[in-house]
Amino acid sequence: MFDPGQLGRYGWTDAVSARFTPHLTDDLIPARVTRVDRGECDTITSTGPIRARIAEHYLCTGDWVTIGDRGGHPTVVDLVPRHGTIMRSSASARSEAQVLAANVDTVLVVTAIDGDVDLGRIERMLALAWESGATPVVVLTKADAVPDPALALAEVGAVAPGATVLAVSARTAEGIDILTAVLDGTVALIGPSGAGKSTLANTLLGEDLLATNDVRAVDGKGRHTTVHRELIPLPSGGALIDTPGLRGIGLWDAAEGIELAFRDIEELAQHCRFDDCAHVAEPGCAVLGAVESGDLPQRRLDSYRKLTRENDWVAARSDARLQSERTRAVKSQSRALRQLYNNRRSWQSR
Numbered sequence: 001m002f003d004p005g006q007l008g009r010y011g012w013t014d015a016v017s018a019r020f021t022p023h024l025t026d027d028l029i030p031a032r033v034t035r036v037d038r039g040e041c042d043t044i045t046s047t048g049p050i051r052a053r054i055a056e057h058y059l060c061t062g063d064w065v066t067i068g069d070r071g072g073h074p075t076v077v078d079l080v081p082r083h084g085t086i087m088r089s090s091a092s093a094r095s096e097a098q099v100l101a102a103n104v105d106t107v108l109v110v111t112a113i114d115g116d117v118d119l120g121r122i123e124r125m126l127a128l129a130w131e132s133g134a135t136p137v138v139v140l141t142k143a144d145a146v147p148d149p150a151l152a153l154a155e156v157g158a159v160a161p162g163a164t165v166l167a168v169s170a171r172t173a174e175g176i177d178i179l180t181a182v183l184d185g186t187v188a189l190i191g192p193s194g195a196g197k198s199t200l201a202n203t204l205l206g207e208d209l210l211a212t213n214d215v216r217a218v219d220g221k222g223r224h225t226t227v228h229r230e231l232i233p234l235p236s237g238g239a240l241i242d243t244p245g246l247r248g249i250g251l252w253d254a255a256e257g258i259e260l261a262f263r264d265i266e267e268l269a270q271h272c273r274f275d276d277c278a279h280v281a282e283p284g285c286a287v288l289g290a291v292e293s294g295d296l297p298q299r300r301l302d303s304y305r306k307l308t309r310e311n312d313w314v315a316a317r318s319d320a321r322l323q324s325e326r327t328r329a330v331k332s333q334s335r336a337l338r339q340l341y342n343n344r345r346s347w348q349s350r
């Protein structure tokens with residue numbers, strides 16, 4: 001039996017162990033990438049950190065890899081297939097370099113509760129989060145700054161079907177225990193500037209680690225160098241990923257993420273008279289019917305259309321390689337959702 005040792009604090013689970021099995025031989029050790037530089041990466045192994053050469057893979061923080069001795073140098077040998085990948089939107093850049101974080105289990109969609117809560121932005125971030133294959137949790141921060149968070153919680157809950165929505169305060173610690181309880185595995189935060197992401201991360205980490213997210217390490221020449229860590233253990237278990245560019249990501253090809261984020265509209269669409277209904281002016285359109293009856297806010301339909309249009313534009317320009325990076329997890333989630341609709345449809349037509 002492999003003893004995960006220090007890896008236990010960096011997201012090692014039975015499921016990860018199972019994914020490693022086909023890649024492990026006696027001369028290879030399992031590791032998790034904590035930071036990638038050109039040609040080399042920092043990893044954590046069961047016995048501690050190892051700096052390894054990257055021979056042929058395009059790696060990112062969060063990747064699970066095996067390391068072997070190649071010509072006297074620790075070298076990444078295998079990349080374990082990813083689950084939960086957050087990617088950068090870009091039409092033209094090399095797609096291999098677009099994965100921002102790998103093997104993410106929970107995406108915290110962070111928004112400040114004081115001031116205007118931008119529902120459209122939350123919907124967009126939720127589509128991205130669902131697309132990653134991870135489980136989104138919407139976190140409304142600065143709960144101490146409003147008299148009653150219940151109103152905003154209800155409003156945001158209505159645009160986040162299938163996701164947990166919580167109000168928290170880093171200042172009073174309100175809601176932090178509940179958030180900690182729902183966190184699972186490897187956690188990433190996304191949200192606009194000023195939303196309170198760093199403050200929340202430090203609260204979850206239990207110390208001001210992010211501001212001083214640098215550790216002293218001895219390099220090969222015996223000198224101390226500063227290492228910026230991007231994967232940090234959480235005291236409650238699991239680990240936090242904080243890589244550059246992750247926090248303010250834009251929309252990439254997220255067709256399935258949009259489906260999951262707008263499952264209420266997708267479900268209504270099952271009842272449209274025409275299978276290819278565009279929900280614009282078609283007779284018997286259940287989506288427009290729901291807007292008319294007040295069940296579906298016009299704003300949400302507009303937001304859905306806008307994201308779908310934008311996504312079609314991005315998708316048309318992203319290449320096949322990026323498509324293949326899209327995780328199986330999200331595909332099976334949206335397949336399950338479609339299956340559910342189909343079942344309902346057949347029950348209803350009975």
Ligand SMILES: Nc1nc2c(ncn2[C@@H]2O[C@H](COP(=O)(O)OP(=O)(O)OP(=O)(O)O)[C@@H](O)[C@H]2O)c(=O)[nH]1
Binds near residue numbers: 143191194199
């Ligand atoms: N009242 C209150 N203020 C908070 C809370 N959390 C964060 N803030 C304040 O909100 C501001 C922004 O917080 P940050 O944590 O820096 O926000 P961020 O999302 O990391 O911002 P960027 O680094 O620009 O992406 C700071 O002035 C914090 O002090 C909270 O729970 N209550």
Ligand SMILES: [Zn+2]
Binds near residue numbers: 277279285
């Ligand atoms: Zn329709």
